[in-house]
Amino acid sequence: MSLKFTKYATIATLFTGLNLLAYLGSLSPANSAQQLFCNGRMNNGWNYKAEYLNGRFTQIRWERSGQPPQVSRLTFYRTNAQGEPVYRGSLKAAVSVTLIDLSRGDVRRGSQISVKVEEWGSSRGTCGTSSGSGTGSSVSLATVRRNLIGVDQVQARKWLRKNNFVFRQTIQHTNTRVIERWNQKNNLSEAIDVTFTRGTVTGVVEVR
DSSP states (O other): OHHHHHHHHHHHHHHHHHHHHHHHHHSOGGGTTOOEEEEEEOTTSOEEEEEEETTEEEEEEEEETTEEEEEEEOEEEEEOTTSOEEEEEEETTTEEEEEEETTTTOOOTTOEEEEEETTTEEEEEEEEESSOOSSSOOOOHHHHHHHHTTOBHHHHHHHHHHTTEEEEEEEEEOSSEEEEEEEETTEEEEEEEEEEETTEEEEEEEEO
């Protein structure tokens, strides 16, 4: 009788452990230390990237062609009536910046934020991981180079399209060398030039 009981107790413990693992696997990625970036664009041409780290938004990086990059440090302000966390910061130490987490604290890939800048209006951004996985996130230049350098042109173009890049134009075309410009679908202001030498990728550079 004791042996039977021990056997059933072991099985019950096993199922309990499996249920716990399933529960942990279902938790939002943002509940861990994963770093997320939420990208958007203001009507005046400034692109922004809000950083989410360790459960909170920490800063917004601003970029625009011909202008030096700017950074807005964020601090938690309050939770609004809709249950959405609100963060505040400033731009150039003068203009107020407000970020609203539209996911109500459940930030993950595909979540949205609202960014409002004094005198600029507001804009919505979409969140994703920095490494990019075809879910609308920005793919880092290092990731592109790691996956493309030394790859033949057919496979390289397949990889670019799979990771949300769009072909824009051919910059140079000779008998041995081709340079193509590609943009990311979720941020058309950022582009890369891919160099093919005799059908193989030999260079990737960022263009702003």
